[in-house]
Amino acid sequence: MKVIIFGCGRLGAFLAQALSQKGEEVAVIDRDPRAFRLLGSHFQGKTVVGTGVDEDVLREAGIEQSDAFAAVTNGDKINIMSSLIAQEIYRVPNVIARIADPKMEEIYRELGLKTLCPTRLSSEMILHLLNNGQ
């Protein structure tokens, strides 16, 4: 499977390493080349400097042949825009956008994006743990 990850923060880097270790073909995009240090020295995948809303950058990362695209920067709007480009223009079969604002996440889920809301997930998990602790 060919996967593009936009955003090499802690989440993006961890995800890239995990996929790469499983033998998947991974390309990571980040506008700050220093961010790639988080990938560690054993990372086998590709790194591309730039932004995930720039089609030249996306093509360099191989979006035309990719099976999945995950936008996981800490900017909700740039994640949404790059996911829309991947989904609507390049027809990537599996596109996931990280949206931290739960209300915005709900709206975009209804509008047909596959979304992931860390805020909602963490709070659900914490509530679950709290309930189980009682």
Add this chain to the structure above:
Amino acid sequence: MYAIIIGGGKVGYYLAKVLIQKGYEVALIERDKDKEAQFSAEFEDSFLLGDGCDPEILEEAGVNRADILIAVTGDDQDNLVACEMALRHFKVPRVIARVMDPRNQKIYQKMGIELTVNATQTIANLIEQEVLAQEIIPLLALRRGEIEIVEITVPNTSPVIGQPVRELALPPHCVLAALLRGELIILPRGDTIFFPNDHILILTSMDNVEELKKLFYE
């Protein structure tokens, strides 16, 4: 008419002033705290401090009763997300987006945001208009670019000079909308005759461009 403007840079600021002057009800949303004092004093209740892509701010601004939403921040992702949420989630009847990077025009259109303002493209069109006399200048794309309003300037050597409009073999799906002669705006009729340097505004499907070139320039 109720208009919500997102982005209080130069474009948003002057747009808000002009629309208020024209009698619109306006909400101007800007997230920069440094502008709060000035905008509160100038626009009073019409100013909201916050992110125009935040659904709660939009609701606070009364997005549900807005007639139009105009996103003119300096970031394409903000303009795209604000317009898309307004159009598809809050069902605002009309949205206008400012496009910063012309390459992003495609994704705006793909998401159904038909009306976009693109300064780079507009200036490029104006330059083209000055530089390339024998070209067909696209002025405005409609219906996702399938139909365009184009402008043709009749050169001194054009075969159409002296011809009445009715003898012009226009391709199908092509309408002469107006003829600009100096300061005059002329509605072209069958007996209207073409003069050198007439500017003709044509509503046409994109497929006709080559045929129109032949008609007016060869």
